[in-house]
Amino acid sequence: MTWPRLAGALELHQIGLELNGRPLLGPLDLAVAPGEIVTLMGPSGSGKSSLLALICGTLDPAFRSSGEIRLDGSDLAALPPERRRVGILFQDDLLFPHLSVAENLAFGVPPWVRGRKARRQKVREALAKADLAGFGDRDPATLSGGQRARVALMRTLLAEPRALLLDEPFSKLDVALRARFRRFVFDHARAEGLPTLLVTHDPADAEATGGTVLRLGEDPAAEAAPAAPALSKATGG
Amino acid sequence: MADALQPLTLPGAAAPVRGRWLRAIPVATLLLFLGPIAAGLIGTWLPAFGYLPALGGESFGLGPWVELAAYPGLGSSLRLTLVSGLLASLASFALAVSFLATCYKTRAFFLLRRLLAPLLSMPHVALAIGLAFLIAPSGWLARLISPGLTGWERPLDLAIVQDPHGLALALGLALKELPFLLLMMLGAIGQTRADQRLAVARTLGYGPVMAWIKTVLPAIYPQIRLPVYAVIAYSLSVVDMAMILAPATPPPLAVLVFRWFHDPELSLRFLGAAGATLQLVLVAAAIGIWHLGERLAVRLGRRWLFAGGRGHSGPWLPRGVAALVSLCVGLSIAGMLGLAVWSFARRWRYPEALPSEWSLDNWLRQSDGLLWAGGTTLLVGLAAAGIALVLVLGCLENEKRHGLHPTGRILWLLYLPLLVPQVAFLFGAQVIAVRFGFDGGWAAVVWSHLLFVLPYVFLALAEPFRALDERYTRSALCLGARPGRVFWTVKLPMLLRPLLFALAVGFAVSVAQYLPTLFAGAGRFVTLTTEAVSLSTGGDRRVIAVYAFLQALLPLVAFSLALLIPAWLFRHRRDMKVIE
The missing domain is CATH 3.40.50.300 (P-loop containing nucleotide triphosphate hydrolases)
Incomplete structure (x- = not known):
């Protein structure tokens, strides 16, 4: 078999x-x-x-x-x-506390997305999908639990x-x-x-x-x- | 189906191949570390038994020991060493334990915790000089109360500093060791969930002090055992502080040995080697006796623990202990202030409380010497602390990546340079370094500092590094980041605060080194510490104060930067702030 x-x-x-x-x-x-x-x-x-x-x-x-x-x-x-x-989400969102929301997302964008513009575009799209447009520069610690959870998922998905x-x-x-x-x-x-x-x-x-x-x-x-x-x-x- | 059934060890299969260089770091670190100590001990033992061909010692014999035994004043030297060393160890240990037992989580506790870093940063020599300038008959304390309260128009003729029993030395040592023991105990408490233990004991009817002694102390003692041994070893073999605070004739054994090693009469090296070996035996014996005391305390303590005494004490006990600790802290801080005042004094006649004329002259006149000595201190300190940080990070990262769980034995090795008296192996190490043409250069000096810097850097960094949530690393890896990138962009920034703190600790330890600079530098390296010690035998307090104050200032600046840099860098990152 x-x-x-x-x-x-x-x-x-x-x-x-x-x-x-x-x-x-x-x-x-x-x-x-x-x-x-x-x-x-x-x-x-x-x-x-x-x-x-x-x-x-x-x-x-x-x-x-x-x-x-x-x-x-x-x-x-x-x-x-x-x-x-293989993407993984844990009980805690584990957003990196030393990075901004956008930097956290950018951490996930894979290296084959080339050029600063293209990478930024990816991050922007992810923020929009998470209903967080304009939150890129924020400190993750200032987000609500639900917002942080969505950012964590988006970061995982951005890594394709x-x-x-x-x-x-x-x-x-x-x-x-x-x-x-x-x-x-x-x-x-x-x-x-x-x-x-x-x-x-x-x-x-x-x-x-x-x-x-x-x-x-x-x-x-x-x-x-x-x-x-x-x-x-x-x-x- | 058979094709799919090959047993596999899935996760590790690819990992160990990468980062092979990382594996070499712990081994290299230990060699770098244990090599000089082992070589130095042997290089000291051989001449102790008459063998040192370079100086004509071609055969083995007990000659040096006979000479040592016959040395006039050896008995008083030993007594002085034991009294001051044991008194300091016992007092600092007892005070640290009773402070935590009586004042845990009180206002005094939180205040002292905040003062720990600056207290720890004080170099021994600066502290000793500050203390001497404070308590001497002509010191600041006497000036503050004279002649108004005392009627002393001229300084009392009394040996308060360099007293024949070594009490001033014991006091200086205790002041220096109290913060160290407190820091180590706080670290141990943090790992024992002390608050829950205390809460349980309190609800069972135990008084706060008794609850602490019966439930927290037994839990933390195994973790502070090595620091306590290091304190004993240090107190019994200190040279720099003893040259300032202990009597000169006869001095404590370590100072005697140090003098023999630096006597122009080369034949005294054999005597020195025998004395250095005796020093080692003395420290080993003291630690052995303390260890027996521990066992006895466990046996008696167990019965006492089960007897169920609840021990309710009045408020006088915490107050008394807090007052005693405040006195110690106050003396240290006042000593530093005194150094600052002296360094800016032009004219300060005896009973006046403050200088009558101030000036920058002391600093300006010494500026050349200060720049040289300060520059050397800075370079050696930064190099030693930087190398130590890289090695420690390498060891810790290796441990994490390969899932190693270090045992208690490794910790013993780490503490070795702090347990073996410096005079007992530095001479031998120097002999060997000379043999290979390696003495007297920057590399030798930095290396010799590294021996003492590395353990402290490791102690400062290991706990925060191991405590970092492993899932951050996993998340980053699963997002496609290589281990190297995870290390640089996730771990290091998240650990920036403890990293810089460890660097400051290492720097402070290096700044304080006296004997290693002299031995490894073949006397050619002048640091603030060596200069302050050699000046301290002379007369001009203003010049001594300038060097000692700058010596104390450098580590303080390092600690301040270690606090301010992360606070500024992460000013917009709330979760990167320290939670108290």
Whole structure:
């Protein structure tokens, strides 16, 4: 049997994680199609965030991993994080506090966008998309939580990622903001056709994706993922 | 399916290949560091047992030791060393602990915390001279209260400074070490979530002081153990402060050894080497005894801890301790002010509280010497601090990129230059440097300063560097930035404040160095420190004050810049401000 290889998809094959010789997660098989949003749920310590770090290439060397990760058909293992083109959003927006809003965005613009004008144009467009036109020179610390979250997403998208990882990016926002920002993120991810992997504690997040939900760290028999397609299966320890 | 099942270690596969040069930095740093100390110790031990072919010592023997034992006044030298050194260590430790136990998070605490940087920046020599000018019978304190309160028309004939028991030296050492111990304890407290511990203990009915001693002190002590040992080692082997504050005949052992090493009579080098080795044994023994005391305290303390005494003390205890600490801080600051006043005095007759005539003459007349000595001090200090910063950053970045977790043993190595008495290895290092034609140049002087600068720069930078949220790095990497770019454009700017602070610490440490400059520079390098010490035996307080004041001013300026530059650069970045 060969596992499916989808154009533009993020595919995990037999992924396992170990910490200090103790199995943490897996083996896990998963495929996320372009524009699809798959949700991973599980208790703290089940290795959700470590899995995302593994996909980014920023996993702490204390972990051991096995298996294969492919993005658009090519193996990610050989690539350092900065060449994987995997975008990630964390619980905190992590805007660089020493840079202005525009400088933060410009940090994400890839080097192949040449010329100061073209790069500035990209930043301006991103500000407009985030409904923040004219905020470029502002100190990120003066923005509201929702505005900062939108800047963080725009910074990630400006880097032209081929996949999007969401590490509970909604959990620190208040309820009203949360639904709006969630929609904002999902709309952009779908519009750009990004395979998206969401890690969350909140069932409402999972529901809002309307897609596949995987539960880690639970007995697979008890798993009641509503729309789990045949190729997705998760077990964990 | 088999093709896909090859086990992989995904994330690390590509990373270690890059930044290979980075891996070499910790090794290079340790060699740079331990090499001279090891070589210097051996180069001192050999002549201590009669072997130094350059001076005709061709065979091993106990001759130098016999000579040392027979040296008249060795006994009083040792007594003086032990009394002043142990008294200073004990007093500064006891005062630092009791201040934090009684005044933690009070107004006095916050005030002192703000004063720590300027207090730490004071060079030992400037502090010693300032103190001497303050408490001497003809010093500023006596002048302020005479003749009105005392009726003294002329200075008392009393050895307050250079007293036979070394009490003035002990006081000077304690003044210098109190801020250092407090800083180290504050750093340790920051890592122990002391506030929560205290809150729990208080809700269980413990008084504030008892809560601190029973829940915070045991948690922070392991982290301040090495700094305490460094204080003991320093107090027992200090030379520069002892030349100013301790009696000259007989002086403490370290000064005696230093004199033998610099005597025109070359045969005294053997005696000096034996004395230097004795100095090492003395320090090792003192640290060993302190260590035994620690164990005893743990054993007795455990029983006391479980006995459940809640210990409610009245308000007099915090007030008394705060007053004592204020006195220490006040003496240090008044000493600096005194230096400033003296340096601008033209005429200052004895019982007058202030000079009757002021002038810039002292500064102008010394301007050539000041420029030379000041320039050398500045260059050596900037070079040593800059190199130390690069090495420390290299080590820390290497640690982060390769996910290393340094052990306590590395910290011991780092503290080694602060634990081994300077006189015990600098002579040997000089002998070896001469052998290889490496002494007396800029490189040798900067290197010798680096030995003492590097540990402090590391201590100042390691904590903030390790505390920087790793996810900023990850975000930047995932945005496509190479590790080098992340380091330069994300980490360094975000760490600018601790970076500059560490640089200022390193600079201040270099400015204060006396023995390394003399030994490694073969006496050819004149810094503000060497000049201030050699002048201090002479008479003109105004000239001494000029050098000592400038010596104190340079580190203070460095610390101020370290504070002002980031504040100005990030004036429009609210989250880059320090949160207190």
